[in-house]
Amino acid sequence: MNDQFKVIPELRLLTTAEIVADTKSLQTTASIFHKQQIQAQNMLKEFSYEQIIEMVETHRKRSDHDLNRIVCAANRHPDLEIPLLGPRHWSDTMRQQYDHIEGLMNSDSRFSGPMPPHSEFEEGFIDKFGNFKTRQEAWGIAEAAGQIIRRVGGNERDGGTLYSENLY
Numbered sequence: 001m002n003d004q005f006k007v008i009p010e011l012r013l014l015t016t017a018e019i020v021a022d023t024k025s026l027q028t029t030a031s032i033f034h035k036q037q038i039q040a041q042n043m044l045k046e047f048s049y050e051q052i053i054e055m056v057e058t059h060r061k062r063s064d065h066d067l068n069r070i071v072c073a074a075n076r077h078p079d080l081e082i083p084l085l086g087p088r089h090w091s092d093t094m095r096q097q098y099d100h101i102e103g104l105m106n107s108d109s110r111f112s113g114p115m116p117p118h119s120e121f122e123e124g125f126i127d128k129f130g131n132f133k134t135r136q137e138a139w140g141i142a143e144a145a146g147q148i149i150r151r152v153g154g155n156e157r158d159g160g161t162l163y164s165e166n167l168y
Contacts, residue, residue: 069128070142073164075121076132083132088164089123125162138162 047055075094076083080101086093102115125138133141139160142148152165 067145068141069145070125070133070138070147070162070167071128072126074124074126074132075118076124077116077121079116083124083126084121085126090118135161135163139166142167 072085072087073089073091073094074083074085075089084094084097084101086097088094098115098118105111105113105115122134124132124134125142127133127138127141139162142162143160148166149168150166152163
C-alpha cells in the first residue's frame with residue numbers, strides 16, 4: 001500500500017438512508033421549534049406591552065448574573081485592613097487567620113499594639129462582590145437571593161439578622 005493514501009477507519013461515506021433519516025430528524029426538530037414559536041407568540045398576545053416589559057424587568061432583577069449573594073461569614077475590626085473569612089464566625093478557619101495575623105503583629109515592630117480580642121470584632125458576611133455586610137444587610141441580600149434555607153434565631157429583629165445556620 002502506498003504511504004500517501006492511508007485509510008482512516010473513523011471516516012466513512014453516509015448511506016442514502018442515513019442522509020434521509022438525518023434530514024427527517026432535522027425537519028421534525030424544525031417543525032417542533034416552529035410550533036413552540038407560534039405558541040409563544042399566541043401567549044404573548046394575551047399580555048399588554050407594559051405587562052411584557054414588567055415581566056422582562058422582573059426576570060432581569062431575579063437573574064443570578066445581577067443578583068447579589070452572600071458568600072461567607074466574616075469578622076472585621078476597624079484597626080485591620082481585611083476581614084477574617086470562614087464558613088462560620090470564629091470557625092477553625094477564622095481562628096487560624098487570627099492566630100497568623102497575631103503572630104505577625106507580635107513579631108513585627110511596625111505594629112504598635114497587640115491583636116484586638118475576639119469580642120471587639122464585628123460579625124458579618126462577605127457578598128459576591130467582596131463587600132463586608134452587617135448581619136442585617138446580609139439578611140436582606142440572602143433573602144432576596146433565596147439563600148435562606150433554615151430559620152434560626154434573629155429572623156425578624158431589625159428586619160432580619162443573618163446567621164450562618166440560615167444558609168446551610
